[in-house]
Amino acid sequence: MxxxxxxxxxxxxxxxxxxxxxxxxxxxxxxxxxxxxxxxxxxxxxxxxxxxxxxxxxxxxxxxxxxxxxxxxxxxxxxxxxxxxEAPTEKQKAEIAKLQKKLGTNYTFDCKAEATYVEQLLKDKLK
Incomplete structure (x- = not known):
């Protein structure tokens, strides 16, 4: 069907x-x-x-x-x-690493969608 x-x-x-x-x-x-x-x-x-x-x-x-x-x-x-x-992109990994260094956090992520979530979460924390 x-x-x-x-x-x-x-x-x-x-x-x-x-x-x-x-x-x-x-x-x-x-x-x-x-x-x-x-x-x-x-x-x-x-x-x-x-x-x-x-x-x-x-x-x-x-x-x-x-x-x-x-x-x-x-x-x-x-x-x-x-x-x-779906693996996270190298760009996502680099951006998250940079943001985590600034914020002193250590979030983990296993896939591209989770990396997108973590990246946005970190950007929101910077605001």
């Missing part, structure tokens, strides 16, 4: 997952001990109901089908894995 959707709708679904996942992780300070899949799913549902046009482009019978839900669960896993496995 998911494969039958237009590429634009699939891209929008993927974008809504990644945007809400990164926002959820930021809301818990990227603390894996605070992570709750249930809370993330609630966050994602709120996000796509409020912000995503793709929900209106999928027939109701597809949205309610177990097959579609299984395919979306697989897509969520893929998106989460991709985000968590």
């Amino acid at each position: 998911y494969k039958q959707l237009s590429s634009g709708v699939k891209i929008s679904i993927t974008r809504s997952i990644s945007t809400s996942y990164e926002a959820y992780l930021a809301s818990i300070g990227w603390d894996e001990d605070k992570f709750s899949m249930e809370d993330f799913m609630t966050s994602w549902q709120t996000y796509f109901k409020d912000n995503a046009a793709w929900i209106d482009k999928i027939p109701q019978e597809v949205l309610l089908s177990n097959e579609f839900h299984a395919e979306i669960a697989k897509k969520i896993d893929e998106v989460m894995s991709k985000i968590l496995n």
Whole structure:
């Protein structure tokens, strides 16, 4: 069912997952001990109901089908894995190192999205 959707709708679904996942992780300070899949799913549902046009482009019978839900669960896993496995850039590493030296902090980060979060956090502390 998911494969039958237009590429634009699939891209929008993927974008809504990644945007809400990164926002959820930021809301818990990227603390894996605070992570709750249930809370993330609630966050994602709120996000796509409020912000995503793709929900209106999928027939109701597809949205309610177990097959579609299984395919979306697989897509969520893929998106989460991709985000968590994308390495931080050298530019991010250098900028964070510079900011941490100024601030005397020692934040760690494991992926590009977390590095983006840490970099913004450090910039905000400098203000």
